[in-house]
Amino acid sequence: MATVETVEGPIDSTDLGTVLPHEHLRVRDDAVAAQWPDRYDEDAELEAAVEAVRAAADRGVRTIFDAGPMFAGRNVEFMQRVAKKTGVQIVACTGIYTYDYLPHYFENRDVDAMAELFVSDIEHGIQGSDAKAAFLKCAADAAGVTDNVEKVHRAVARASLKTGAPIMAHSRPASNTGPRQVEIFLEEGVDPASIQIAHTGDTDDLDYIERLLDTGVFIGMDRYGLEMFLPMDRRNATVAELLRRGYADRMLISQDFCATIDWFPEEAVEGLVGQGLVRDWSMTLVFDQVLPALREEGALSDEHVGTIFVDNPRRWLAAGQ
């Protein structure tokens, strides 16, 4: 039996149950929040996270993978509070969420020094706690796979090889980042079964998607509600076609929902919703709208749901054990 780490301690992987594999309990800039803590309302953030997670639990979700590492405001104590209040198992990650920038700390140290910190989070615990990270996170976006981004990818890969923890890589299909990200991981010797290319569902270019799938990786169809990247009907049509082509065992479905996020002033977020660029974004959208729509068109069976929300997250998380 494989054991996986949650922020409240290890559990048997078969107890993960129904999983939302890519969500965020809270997104903050680490540096801004450390310097101007009075600009943040921690009680309101906790309340928003608890409300979102409870709503997911009402739909049968037992575990949420929180995809926020350094630079996304990772805070293990906050995650533990949400887990305790909701009874939902929260799984934390380690890594660096950057599209290029790295602190001097990492600029002047090599890949292995970076990997060593990630390994420490996985083997010893996060932020002085004994709660361990269970997966690794890195990102490539509009800037592409820059030298700094490549450094993080190689560090994540080496930490994965050392610990068996799988990798979730934020990608940007519009910038064609996925293939190069996979290439780096494979060059480092990572098993494709331990690799998840997140945000692949931001495109409906089936050739691009199948090229990724041909390498053996998992793909994240994980930004439901973020219409600015791809509207829901096109996301659904893509998932439906991939199901028809037999890829149920390779897809992870989620919302990339952020219960709170400090990236934008509040009125800007309201503007995005007003313009329809963000629509019904939540931790329950896939259960409330996506799965019913896919069932209605005959693309999705109960067996698919079990594969996608129970088996795939477990297989990916425990692939290295």
Ligand SMILES: [Zn+2]
């Ligand atoms: Zn995310």
